[in-house]
Amino acid sequence: MATYVLVHGGSHGGWCYQRVARRLRSAGHDVYAPTLTGVGERAHLLGPDIDLDAHITDVVQVLRYEDLDDVILVGHSYGGMVITGVADRALDRVGHLVYLDAATPANGQSLADLAPELMAASRASARVIDGVELVNFPGEGPMPHYGLTDPDDIAWLAPKITPHPWKCFAQPLRLENEASLRGIPQSQIVCTSTLPHRDPADLEPARTAGRLWDIDTGHDLMITEPEAVADLLRQVAAV
Template identity: 65%
Template sequence: MATFVLVHGGGHGGWCYQRVARRLRDAGHLVYAPTLTGLAERAHLRTPEIGLETHIRDIAGLLYYEDLHDAILVGHSYGGMVITGAADRAIDRVAGLVYLDAANPVNGQSLVDVAGPIIEAIRPLGQTVDGVELVLVPTGQDAAFYGVTDPVDADWMQARLTAHPWRCFEEKLALHNETELWALPQFHIVCTSTLATRDPELVASARSAGRLWDIDTGHDLMITEPGAVTDALLEIAGAESGSPTLPLVQLRPSPDPSGS
């Protein structure tokens, strides 16, 4: 049995992993899908002080208080910033990192540094509420931005999106245990459309190590292709338990007939 901690990206919450979490649990694994402070059902806790470090502490605290060990941290989008920092803070509790179409930061970088033009472009569309600068403010027409095209999925997602504190995106990652952190195995599940925008050396290294999965879908792949994402995570869990190194898998999944 593996332990997964699924960390969402900007504007989302633990809700976005419902379909993946259910499949992983059905396969016998322990799964946590927390919501970061200030988002979704925790939006009422939003304050001007919430930043990247807050969210890193959210996940490091979960690992400690649930007494988790050998956890596989999965981070989607902005969540890649969070899992990198959380693993650094709780290095003895983490078995590996999975970047789910996510930011891949190094010490001293912010999400703005990693994803520059895209992140800067959303800032003028934000607003300030109760002293908190917010971005990714839901407009009612956000599905396309996240690559969700199915109308039912779009409506379900749209009803749950929340604005995200800008400070999280401009705060720089501070690492303290880099030697141990970068010794952890890292896996990458990416959307086909984003491969060309990623660091070629990182992609080549992940590919040669058999730690790259390519899913032909939109950015919110845990919503649009939960079966394919789950399959990749199950292979990663197998690799972490001592199975042979996995080959590159190019997933072109068929639609889920259940729609879930």
């Protein structure tokens, strides 16, 4: 039995992993899918202090208060920023990192640095509400439906999307234990369409270890291909 902590991307919540989590739990694994502060069902906690550090702390606290060890930590999209920071701060609790079509940052990089064109397009429609600069409103931005094409999937996704604080995307990640962090085994599960646009160096550790996989689907692959994603996550646990 393995323990998975599934971290969502921008404007989503733990809800986006329902289909994957169901499959992993049915195989006997423990699964946690926390929602980051200020989005999803925790949107009512949105405030001007919500940034990348706050989201890293959200997940670190889950690991500590649930007494989780040897965790397979999975991050989708912006969640790659979060899980990298979590592993840096909780090295003794993380056994494997899985980047799910996700950002793979180095020390000092922000998501805006890693995906400048996409983030610029997101910020172009920013609005300030209650003192918080928000982007990626439902149905807006460069990926209004996050790669979903099935009408039923879109109908399920659309009412759950919440705008995301821009501060999270602009804040550089600060690592204190980068050398040790890079020693944690990692896997990459990416969308086939994004492979040509990725830095080969970011993928090399997973490729060398035989844990680089691609799925021909849209960005929200945990929604469109939950069986394939769950199967690959089970393979990670079996290594």
